Amino acid sequence: MVLKLSGEALAAGRGFGVDVTKIHEIAGEIAEVHKLGVEIAIVVGGGNFFRGVAEQAKHMDRVSADNMGMLATVINALAIQDALEKRGVFCRVMSAIEMNQVCEPYIRRRAVRHLEKGRIVIFAAGTGNPYFSTDTAASLRAMEIKADVLLKATKVDGIYDSDPVINKEAVKFDEITYMEILRLGLKVMDATAVSLCKDNNLPMIIFDMNQPGNIQRVICEEKIGSLVTA
Template structure:
């Protein structure tokens, strides 16, 4: 495997499937199956998942809700998704721990960096819930932060397209795909790969980001194997 330790970033919307909201069990099972495959080959896996399939803090704030309250609701939404993914992984025989950026001791462990790394060294998948534990920060930023903290070798951003394009390929048929692009180009061209804070954090710490389509069976395995999949930022 090219990568020994990865941070996989999933959006909450990725769990919806075709139903438009909530959690689709068949999608969660598909994700768990792919993670099990690479974990079984010795890859240490950390996961950060969003909560947009349940509640988005930014969306709540734009409708008049207090931003801090809305973001706390979004953090709790990510915990719901983390627990769903933990259950699916354990049904696939993968030992998993959920660690939370906010204290929910009856549901998950509080995030402690050294403990998270120890879990991964023991072959457990670690799901980082509740973002950074602070309002005003997205789960993209949480993914970049946790990846740097646990010494991950790459952030793998799972999307529903096969990489980064010059424009939205669903709207612009002339859009072309980047195989490799620099952090600075992503920021200058405002390509919306991840938010600017996450991109800057990865750039400053020389941590590459791989954007790929996880809906294609085998893509996650190909990515950790170093095959040409998606777009590499770095």
Template sequence: MEKRPEFQRILIKLSGEALMGDQGFGIKPEMINFVAGEVAKVHNLGVQVSMVVGGGNIFRGVAGSSAGMDRAAADNMGMLATVINSLALSDALEKKGVPTRVQSALSMDQVAEPFIRLKAVRHLEKGRAVIFAAGTGNPYFTTDTAAVLRAQEINAQILFKATKVDGVYDKDPVLHEDAAFIPEISYMHVLERQLHVMDMTAISLAMDNNLPLQVFDLHREDNILAAVCGQGVGTRIYSSEE
């Protein structure tokens, strides 16, 4: 049966931890190759794909600041870690035949383009995947917030958060055996119940701009493809008024 995409322009948020596989640190070649293959399947349907990658597999700013480092310095290091991941993902996608551009919120012209909104949109229209690196370019903002911001700026129809869990639960499923899976939930309920889907700033920004979010397991084959084709993978977060 032919796959028909439900969305024409999307943004995929990948956690840095997803790229390290079972290593505990760094980038696992097999994992980044798998991720690139999953993204390529969606790109091959003609969907305009953009991505934001975290940096937690290399350096996490909050962890650095909790260890006594200045928070702004630690976050700057975290942003540089996302550039490393973005370049690795770009290379893997190019090897899969997906033309890719990396745009960085921090100026580093020798390795990435500067983030220019209209240029990013033009890349997407020409069939190139765009990876937004270095978060928002500012400390104190997570890559979740950067993903929502970039999705809004390029007018993406939905933000997919591909992570290590299969969706949203009412409590941590790792710690609680009786945790209940939630297939659909409103932004406000996520905020009120303080569910750790994304940070509160990201959820609030998505709610203010009515950007639908979908959370699902990255590690299951064809999950990104299924989500793009509207097959109800994971948890959908949207306005309760819809």
């Protein structure tokens, strides 16, 4: 499976930086799922440090801003790796941008081999290209390693027809197709990521990260969150 974590999830509501307590909580949940024998790859965002489309980047060249965002994901990936290794879980960070002193370069066959050996692989630096989000990177890496499912951990408990924080009458979808997401213009993932999953029949589950134990519940096929299929 591929687990997509947002940078904001690691900031635990502080908005900026890394909340060490939260990272260790998340690492603990991932380690418990790993004990079940599940092959786990993680794609992490960088929004808790910098994102190319954010307010602080509006006067910057988009390519430079996106490159900064990709470097932010590497910081998060190293923090997750550290927390997992403190729990005795073997872990590798693989970056789409080469930085050999810090982590391995992303090579698909090597990533698959790490997973086969029972290591957790964290994919950093997005796709290595500007104009592509880490959601697209998650879809792409899931396809490349032939993952069975893409799990997207968010701050809401599924997909709604409008923002449930703003609209208390928002209706939740237990199941929805990628085509409906595109047709309704729902802001679940960007359109590139959604199209990639749709074209390759990759199921995705959107669930609430703030509920302890939810990663394991999803893996054990409990009905939580929203299931997206082609």
